[in-house]
Amino acid sequence: MIDIKLLNKSFGDKTVLSEISFDVLEGQSLAIVGQSGTGKSVLLKNMIGLMKPDSGEVWIDDELISGMSFRELQLVRTKIGMVFQSGALFDSLTVGQNIGLGLKKLTNLSIDERENRILESLADVNLQGTEDLMPSELSGGMKKRVGIARAIAIRPKYLFYDEPTTGLDPIMTDIINKLIIKLQKLYNITSVIITHEIRTIFEVAERVIMLNNGKVIYNGSSTKIKENEMPIIKSFFTGNSVVDLGADK
Ligand SMILES: Nc1ncnc2c1ncn2[C@@H]1O[C@H](COP(=O)(O)OP(=O)(O)OP(=O)(O)O)[C@@H](O)[C@H]1O
Numbered sequence: 001m002i003d004i005k006l007l008n009k010s011f012g013d014k015t016v017l018s019e020i021s022f023d024v025l026e027g028q029s030l031a032i033v034g035q036s037g038t039g040k041s042v043l044l045k046n047m048i049g050l051m052k053p054d055s056g057e058v059w060i061d062d063e064l065i066s067g068m069s070f071r072e073l074q075l076v077r078t079k080i081g082m083v084f085q086s087g088a089l090f091d092s093l094t095v096g097q098n099i100g101l102g103l104k105k106l107t108n109l110s111i112d113e114r115e116n117r118i119l120e121s122l123a124d125v126n127l128q129g130t131e132d133l134m135p136s137e138l139s140g141g142m143k144k145r146v147g148i149a150r151a152i153a154i155r156p157k158y159l160f161y162d163e164p165t166t167g168l169d170p171i172m173t174d175i176i177n178k179l180i181i182k183l184q185k186l187y188n189i190t191s192v193i194i195t196h197e198i199r200t201i202f203e204v205a206e207r208v209i210m211l212n213n214g215k216v217i218y219n220g221s222s223t224k225i226k227e228n229e230m231p232i233i234k235s236f237f238t239g240n241s242v243v244d245l246g247a248d249k
């Protein structure tokens with residue numbers, strides 16, 4: 001279980017996250033949504049220890065990770081997989097080597113076991129036979145799936161996705177959504193998914209957290225959020241801005 005308690009984060013005099021509290025239960029899939037620049041990626045980085053909160057706590061399985069040193073964090077990281085917003089593959093390494101890096105660093109697998117795990121992880125994302133390709137030879141959708149294969153290769157208990165479908169066409173978005181559901185079931189993974197994609201919210205997530213102006217404005221089921229009457233929530237789903245840009249003046 002992940003438990004966030006009264007988390008605050010500012011950059012200079014700009015408050016990005018203010019008194020954020022929520023939890024993620026075992027096996028659950030949670031979507032974090034909200035307008036661009038509202039602090040979703042910053043929240044995720046705080047959740048996995050890549051960034052420290054100014055105050056507040058992040059607990060993962062009864063361990064206080066927000067106060068941990070880099071060394072202590074390495075141990076917790078063995079149960080956390082991360083699919084980055086940009087894909088973040090190393091361009092000079094093959095697909096297989098990209099996946100192998102984390103396995104070498106975070107597991108005790110032998111070379112043979114690592115090789116098998118690389119092939120197994122690529123098969124999990126339907127990219128069999130791509131282990132010797134370079135990232136430059138992959139399409140955007142393939143890169144995203146290699147990023148997912150790399151994250152699941154360590155068999156994490158928790159998997160964090162930062163906008164896994166941004167920039168993909170509707171069919172690839174559907175493929176990635178189905179993949180997230182499949183992995184969730186296959187390895188009993190707890191997933192936290194930052195997304196702008198309405199379909200991901202309804203098809204993949206059981207629960208939704210919506211951020212606005214640094215605060216949690218919705219924390220509840222993904223089916224009920226559609227019925228919510230708050231203008232800012234409604235506008236997110238209709239795509240109409242509630243911000244007055246003064247266009248009629
Ligand atoms: N390392 C940093 N130093 C200073 N400001 C930062 C830093 N990281 C993020 N910010 C600021 O925090 C705010 C939230 O950024 P964040 O990347 O979390 O937004 P987001 O909700 O993920 O947006 P998007 O949907 O566009 O990815 C932004 O104003 C950003 O400029």
Ligand SMILES: [Mg+2]
Pocket residue numbers: 040041042085162
């Ligand atoms: Mg972001």
